[in-house]
Amino acid sequence: MFTEIYKKLFKSYGPQGWWPLLDHKGINPTKTGAINGYHPRQYDFPQTEQQRFEICVGAILTQNTSWIQVEKALQNLAAVTSITSSDLKSLDEETMKNAIKPAGYFNQKTKKLLLFIEFYESLHGRTPTRDELLAVWGIGRETADSILLYAFNIPTFVVDAYTRRIFSATGLIDKNADYNDIQKIFEDVLLKDVAVYQEFHALIVEHAKRYCKTKPDCEQCILRTYCH
DNA sequence: AACCAGGACGTGA
């Protein structure tokens, strides 16, 4: 049933081209809440260390914040410095706060970014474990999994509020199931494949933005037959 | 003009 829904979403919305990147100017006008930066049908990202780090920064900035606001914040940062760990580390803290203001929570997120930079540099290019990421202040489960899946290409299924909303509406998951329980359900059922995990999560976000909103549009929803 | 967005953390039961 999960695979069936995945195929239906993919057929309807097409490849999503996550994670969006500033230096990849692929306009996708059909996508909701986006400026640009997607790369559909390309699964060889990140292609540079700079892109890998930018994905991590974006994952932190997008906590409880719409992506379009994050893109503004990233563009502001890119306008004053390059988005690399070394340049962001030496950036004046007030300048950073001012730059990321569109993404909200700028005091917390500045602290999170600076702490993450220390952690990132301590890796010396190594891939972190989930537990190592979770030990960093400001990195919770969704952010850790997003970083693993999109920045390091580790097959880790990302669970977010949209995943819970859509799949509890269908009755396929318990509406008060824990994050790890939901993640396990998806990982048990899906082919353990980075591209599939990346696309499915992105498709879930896209579908939630279009139909499964807080005020859902069930009449037009392509998954309505799965809901109770 | 309330309400919510691709959460995480601190606190007190």
Add this chain to the structure above:
DNA sequence: TCACGTCATGGT
């Protein structure tokens, strides 16, 4: 563990 308050800007 778990429910709840806090953090903050800007869309709709």
